[in-house]
Amino acid sequence: MLRFGILSTAKIGRExxxxxxxxxxxxxxxxxxxxxxxxxxxxxxxxSVPHAFGSYDDMLASDLIDAVYIPLPTSQxxxxxxxxxxxxxxxxxxxxxxxxxxxxxxxxxxxDRNKVLISEAYMVTYSPxxxxxxxxxxxxxxxxxxxxxxxxxxxxxxxxxxxxIPELGGGGLPDIGVYPTISTRFVTGKEPLRVQATTExxxxxxxxxxxxxxxxxxxxxxxxxxxxxxxxxxxxVFHGEKGFIEVKSPFNADxxxxxxxxxxxxxxxxxxxxxxQDARQYKLQAEAFSRAAKGxxxxxxxxxxxxLNQKLIDAIYRASDKDxxxxx
Numbered sequence: 420m421l422r423f424g425i426l427s428t429a430k431i432g433r434e435x436x437x438x439x440x441x442x443x444x445x446x447x448x449x450x451x452x453x454x455x456x457x458x459x460x461x462x463x464x465x466x467s468v469p470h471a472f473g474s475y476d477d478m479l480a481s482d483l484i485d486a487v488y489i490p491l492p493t494s495q496x497x498x499x500x501x502x503x504x505x506x507x508x509x510x511x512x513x514x515x516x517x518x519x520x521x522x523x524x525x526x527x528x529x530x531d532r533n534k535v536l537i538s539e540a541y542m543v544t545y546s547p548x549x550x551x552x553x554x555x556x557x558x559x560x561x562x563x564x565x566x567x568x569x570x571x572x573x574x575x576x577x578x579x580x581x582x583x584i585p586e587l588g589g590g591g592l593p594d595i596g597v598y599p600t601i602s603t604r605f606v607t608g609k610e611p612l613r614v615q616a617t618t619e620x621x622x623x624x625x626x627x628x629x630x631x632x633x634x635x636x637x638x639x640x641x642x643x644x645x646x647x648x649x650x651x652x653x654x655x656v657f658h659g660e661k662g663f664i665e666v667k668s669p670f671n672a673d674x675x676x677x678x679x680x681x682x683x684x685x686x687x688x689x690x691x692x693x694x695x696q697d698a699r700q701y702k703l704q705a706e707a708f709s710r711a712a713k714g715x716x717x718x719x720x721x722x723x724x725x726x727l728n729q730k731l732i733d734a735i736y737r738a739s740d741k742d743x744x745x746x747x
Contacts, residue, residue, distance in 0.1 A: 421446040421709040422449040422486070423446055423447065423488055423511075424450040424487045425437060425490070427490055431513065432490040436701055438701075442699075450471065450481065450484050451466075451468050451470070452472040475499065479502060486712055488540075489510060489512040493513075494588040497516070497517050501526065504526075504535050509536040512537070516539040520730040523729060526722050527723070527726075536711055539722070540704065541605075542700040544704075545704040546700035548695050548698055552606045556607065556657065561661050564638065565639050566640050567641040567658070569599035569654060570645070570654050571599060571670060572646040578623075582594050591645050594647065596630060597728060609638065611634040611731055611734075614634045615745070621648070627739075629646040654666070665680070665681045707719055730747055
């Protein structure tokens, strides 16, 4: 069993990732760390975790763990990923792992020097929902892919929420803009060449709260919008010459609806609905990461792929400040 330490008591860890690791077949949470020891102990007790630390560094120095999961604010991801790697721990870090593609170079160097696994926690790439979409595209179910369309929105104006605090790495593109990009890249195996974009920022918070993006992948286009101040919605559609694939709740199925993929043919005379009752993408992510950390052959998100995804996000920001196309 790969022994995980959790670096902080953040909500996503408490509600989604820690329960998934505890439910996984090949890994377990052995320790929780917080800068507040009673808080770490309370979360450890909640999940029957044996060890609690009142310091991140103390947990990283411990031989009780083999790997860390990092759900800290985005602005701290690079620093603590490198610290964990330098302590000889494998790292599963929440997205985005960095705020600039150039920052990922230091992570690659730390990974290679310490001979550890570092992977960005894009749970969608482990989901059978997205594996099905990739398989349908590969088998030519919709013919030539011409356009991908997506949306990811929610409403949050909480001034205390990290998503609305620029210093913590807040903003719509870092938080949710990465999902239409990573999922499109994952299922098509293609990389974007150039982008056009419009981005709006909140006058009070200073964070980006709305973006409309057009990305040219050469063979097809991706167009999507994201917002942190619109009614909640998620959708991804892959439109080809012979039909289209609609992913009904592509990223957070538990909050946005059923996990379903619908394939419709060219003239709507036939459709197939693929239902996934409980895809458990966080559990699958933990298991895949654990296998890879143990040296087994496993398709996990690499830092090289993370750098390519972040290059696209960086280009979207640049494109938002100009008219016309911006190279990725």
